[in-house]
Amino acid sequence: MNNIVVVLMHAKGLDLQSALDYAGALVKSRMDNFEENRMLLPSWGEEVDRMVRIYVKGLADAVIGTFEWSFVTARYFGEEKARIRQDMTVKLLPKQTSLGA
Numbered sequence: 001m002n003n004i005v006v007v008l009m010h011a012k013g014l015d016l017q018s019a020l021d022y023a024g025a026l027v028k029s030r031m032d033n034f035e036e037n038r039m040l041l042p043s044w045g046e047e048v049d050r051m052v053r054i055y056v057k058g059l060a061d062a063v064i065g066t067f068e069w070s071f072v073t074a075r076y077f078g079e080e081k082a083r084i085r086q087d088m089t090v091k092l093l094p095k096q097t098s099l100g101a
Helices: 003-012 016-039 046-072 078-087
Strands: none
Touching: 003 016, 016 046, 046 078
């Protein structure tokens, strides 16, 4: 489970689904904010503008690259990665309890 989900569950007293929904809304909000601000960048002249465009594209590529990588490797989704990428649904296992507790 992603760290942000666990943090949200504890910090905000959310159940798992509510924390997942909150995290998803938070990520979408930040992505929307990034795109809005990208359109508002001022001009500093042709050469600097070119360098800023390259830098900002690199930021966006890093985010997309991380997302894409999560479906290329089996680290997060195992053999289910192709199906999960298609329907964007992850089936979670039941909560594990420690032995002897």
